[in-house]
Each structure stands twice: as C-alpha cells, then as structure tokens.
Amino acid sequence: MRPPAFWDAPGDHPAARLLAPLAALYGRHTAARMDRPGAAAPCPVLCVGNFTLGGAGKTPTALALAALLRAGGARPAFLTRGYGGRLAGPVAVDPARHRADETGDEPLLLARAAPTILARDRPAGARLCVEGGADCIVMDDGLQNPSLAKTLSLAVVDAGAGLGNGRTFPAGPLRVPLVRQWPHVHGLVLIGTGAKGEEVAEAAARRGLPVHRARLVPGADLAGRRVLAFAGIGRPAKFFTSLREAGADLVATRAFPDHHPYRDDEVARLAAEAERLGAGLVTTEKDHVRLPPAFAGRVSVLPVTLRFRDEGPLRAQLGAFLARRAGSRSDGA
Incomplete structure (x- = not known):
C-alpha cells in the first residue's frame, strides 16, 4: 500500500479526526492481542x-x-x-x-x-x-x-x-x-x-x-552516472536521497507501492523512458528480486549496509x- 499523505500531516488533520473512532477500536483490539x-x-x-x-x-x-x-x-x-x-x-x-x-x-x-x-x-x-x-x-x-x-x-x-x-x-x-x-x-x-x-x-x-x-551506507559507486531511479518500498524518497548522496545524477524518479510486483510492461516502459533520457535504470535490492527475470539484468542495484x-x-x-x-x-x- 502507499501511505496516505495525511499520515505525515499534523494529527488534527480532518481525515485523521474522521478516522479516530475506527482507530480507537482497532488500537484496543491490536493492543490486547x-x-x-x-x-x-x-x-x-x-x-x-x-x-x-x-x-x-x-x-x-x-x-x-x-x-x-x-x-x-x-x-x-x-x-x-x-x-x-x-x-x-x-x-x-x-x-x-x-x-x-x-x-x-x-x-x-x-x-x-x-x-x-x-x-x-x-x-x-x-x-x-x-x-x-x-x-x-x-x-x-x-x-x-x-x-x-x-x-x-x-x-x-x-x-x-x-x-x-x-x-x-x-x-x-x-x-x-x-x-x-x-x-x-x-x-x-x-x-x-x-x-x-x-x-x-x-x-x-x-x-x-x-x-x-x-x-x-550505499554500497555502489554511482557518482556522476545519469540514472532513472524507481522503487516500490515503504519510503521511495529515502532511496532517491541515498542515490543523490552517492553522487548519482537523478534525471527521473518513479515511486511504486511497497512490495509492488512488477509486470513486464511496466519495466519495459521504464526501460524505454531511461533510453530516451540517456540514463540507466537503478533500483533497490528488494525491488530487484521482484523484477521479471527478462529485465533484471538491465537494472542496476544500489545495495545499502547499516x-x-x-x-x-x-x-x-x-x-x-x-x-x-x-x-x-x-x-x-
């Protein structure tokens, strides 16, 4: 799922207030469990x-x-x-x-x-x-x-x-x-x-x-490389920031829902866009294992170590x- 924007807004956001009664019920049940x-x-x-x-x-x-x-x-x-x-x-x-x-x-x-x-x-x-x-x-x-x-x-x-x-x-x-x-x-x-x-x-x-x-800590040297970055993780923006900190030249970014199962046509569109931009494709280790096998070899990975x-x-x-x-x-x- 992709987190709704109001989850990062102040707690008095109208949507949060509207859902507060349901959250109270859910919270009591899950806390007891x-x-x-x-x-x-x-x-x-x-x-x-x-x-x-x-x-x-x-x-x-x-x-x-x-x-x-x-x-x-x-x-x-x-x-x-x-x-x-x-x-x-x-x-x-x-x-x-x-x-x-x-x-x-x-x-x-x-x-x-x-x-x-x-x-x-x-x-x-x-x-x-x-x-x-x-x-x-x-x-x-x-x-x-x-x-x-x-x-x-x-x-x-x-x-x-x-x-x-x-x-x-x-x-x-x-x-x-x-x-x-x-x-x-x-x-x-x-x-x-x-x-x-x-x-x-x-x-x-x-x-x-x-x-x-x-x-x-990024585990790959991407300094100066033009890349189209994509990610389907909890916080794609965090991955994009890591790439910039590694010196990569991000010409485009694409965010997908967490644990997104990539289809052939999706990756084909990403590859075509990267080619038009004169850039390489790069993603996370978690995303890479979800890629269709026919495309996995065309996508670079930015491994990270804690x-x-x-x-x-x-x-x-x-x-x-x-x-x-x-x-x-x-x-x-």
Missing part, C-alpha cells in the same frame, strides 16, 4: 520490528544484527513471515529456487546472508530454525505478533519519518498505540537523522531504553542476549 503471552521458543529470539506500518529499515537492521551475532560466536537463523509471498511454510528459503512471488522480497535477501525460515506459524518456524542448526533467531518483523515469545525486541525507526502523525491505523501509521508498545521493546534503532526521529529517541531515553544510532555509530552498547545488549543460549538448551533438554 499484542499483550498475549507467546509460545516459548527453543532458543533466544531477537525481534527486529517497528512501531508503524511501512518501511523503517528492518531488513538492513536484521542483516547487521545477524552479522554482529555471528561475530560473537553465534549461529543465527532468520525467521520471517514472507509478506507478499504465497508460501505459508515453514520452509527453508533458497534464493536459487524460490521466487519473490512465492516468498516475498525480504526472505530472498535474508537468505543470501544466513539460513532463513519462512513461516506464518512462527513457533513452528522457530523449531525448524533450531533443527537446521541455529542457536538463536533473528525475527524480521513480528513485534506486534504474540505467537512467539521474544527474548529481545528492538524497534527500528526511520528518523526522517518518525511516527508520522502519531495516530493509530487507519488514522495514522502506528500499528498499536505507542503507549501500549513501549513495554514490549528493549531498545531503539534510530536510522538517519531528523527531528521526528529525535522525538522518539527522547521518549525511549525517558523510559531508560538504549538508543542505537545508525545510518545506511552501520552503527557506536557498537559498544549494542554489543553489550547482544552479549546478554547470547548468554541466554545455554539456558535455552537446558530448558529444552
């Missing part, structure tokens, strides 16, 4: 979630955290629902065999870095992770899903977007009223800079939660998380 106890997992579970609908940077955060866990001697596996795919799982994702229409885009990216299990039934998926040799789980999304107990939950916030108007869906982007989400969170990952993000960071600090600041400003506090928090592994093995014995 979020409070339910989850099934015990066979190993520690690190949940990488966010407070709002739409993209905040969860996937690059999950990849960066898994790398830190491996550096600490752990054997993490990713657990994902596979949003946008048709498979229910539990199934081990194989990028050489599976397609985005089967698994969704994020699982294919995660599976390039570590064993990845797709499962709508998260407890069943957690068991398959352990059967495959994992001693801890990085769960991509699922902060509001109560089915599996989490050992450590980190909320990812895009500092440029913050929490939008601060209202609950459909009056705003929050999945659950914020006051009901804080008790389920053990820390914040703040990506980028922005006044809206600082407000969330200050709220987290008042609650004694660590704030891990990070930024997305880098933390100070890994010390995060490593300490992850160290405590990893210390739970021995207890989990004992509990399961």
Whole structure:
C-alpha cells in the first residue's frame, strides 16, 4: 500500500479526526492481542520490528544484527513471515529456487546472508530454525505478533519519518498505540537523522531504553552516472536521497507501492523512458528480486549496509542476549 499523505500531516488533520473512532477500536483490539503471552521458543529470539506500518529499515537492521551475532560466536537463523509471498511454510528459503512471488522480497535477501525460515506459524518456524542448526533467531518483523515469545525486541525507526502523525491505523501509521508498545521493546534503532526521529529517541531515553544510532551506507559507486531511479518500498524518497548522496545524477524518479510486483510492461516502459533520457535504470535490492527475470539484468542495484555509530552498547545488549543460549538448551533438554 502507499501511505496516505495525511499520515505525515499534523494529527488534527480532518481525515485523521474522521478516522479516530475506527482507530480507537482497532488500537484496543491490536493492543490486547499484542499483550498475549507467546509460545516459548527453543532458543533466544531477537525481534527486529517497528512501531508503524511501512518501511523503517528492518531488513538492513536484521542483516547487521545477524552479522554482529555471528561475530560473537553465534549461529543465527532468520525467521520471517514472507509478506507478499504465497508460501505459508515453514520452509527453508533458497534464493536459487524460490521466487519473490512465492516468498516475498525480504526472505530472498535474508537468505543470501544466513539460513532463513519462512513461516506464518512462527513457533513452528522457530523449531525448524533450531533443527537446521541455529542457536538463536533473528525475527524480521513480528513485534506486534504474540505467537512467539521474544527474548529481545528492538524497534527500528526511520528518523526522517518518525511516527508520522502519531495516530493509530487507519488514522495514522502506528500499528498499536505507542503507549501500549513501549513495554514490549528493549531498545531503539534510530536510522538517519531528523527531528521526528529525535522525538522518539527522547521518549525511549525517558523510559531508560538504549538508543542505537545508525545510518545506511550505499554500497555502489554511482557518482556522476545519469540514472532513472524507481522503487516500490515503504519510503521511495529515502532511496532517491541515498542515490543523490552517492553522487548519482537523478534525471527521473518513479515511486511504486511497497512490495509492488512488477509486470513486464511496466519495466519495459521504464526501460524505454531511461533510453530516451540517456540514463540507466537503478533500483533497490528488494525491488530487484521482484523484477521479471527478462529485465533484471538491465537494472542496476544500489545495495545499502547499516552501520552503527557506536557498537559498544549494542554489543553489550547482544552479549546478554547470547548468554541466554545455554539456558535455552537446558530448558529444552
């Protein structure tokens, strides 16, 4: 879906006020669901979630955290629902065999870095992770899903977007009223800079939660290249900004809804437009795995890596998380 513009407007926007009664009903229901106890997992579970609908940077955060866990001697596996795919799982994702229409885009990216299990039934998926040799789980999304107990939950916030108007869906982007989400969170990952993000960071600090600041670093040299950029992610404008910061010459941009399944004719039109402009096509890693195979080779990718400003506090928090592994093995014995 494409977020409505009023989600970024002040909270007293007429549309937000009109939807407030429905948002109150939705908020009460989802908050009560979020409070339910989850099934015990066979190993520690690190949940990488966010407070709002739409993209905040969860996937690059999950990849960066898994790398830190491996550096600490752990054997993490990713657990994902596979949003946008048709498979229910539990199934081990194989990028050489599976397609985005089967698994969704994020699982294919995660599976390039570590064993990845797709499962709508998260407890069943957690068991398959352990059967495959994992001693801890990085769960991509699922902060509001109560089915599996989490050992450590980190909320990812895009500092440029913050929490939008601060209202609950459909009056705003929050999945659950914020006051009901804080008790389920053990820390914040703040990506980028922005006044809206600082407000969330200050709220987290008042609650004694660590704030891990990070930024997305482009992984390709596009300096001086004329490009037509397109993206179907939560915040396409964020990708376009990253390209400009990488030195690319953006002659045109095209935004699509999040997780958009590209058709042959759409990409053919993009290619024809790029040719008229004397530019190359470039998109995100998540978009690239959703392209028709016949066109994928004609589109460049701008990979991004998440880098933390100070890994010390995060490593300490992850160290405590990893210390739970021995207890989990004992509990399961």
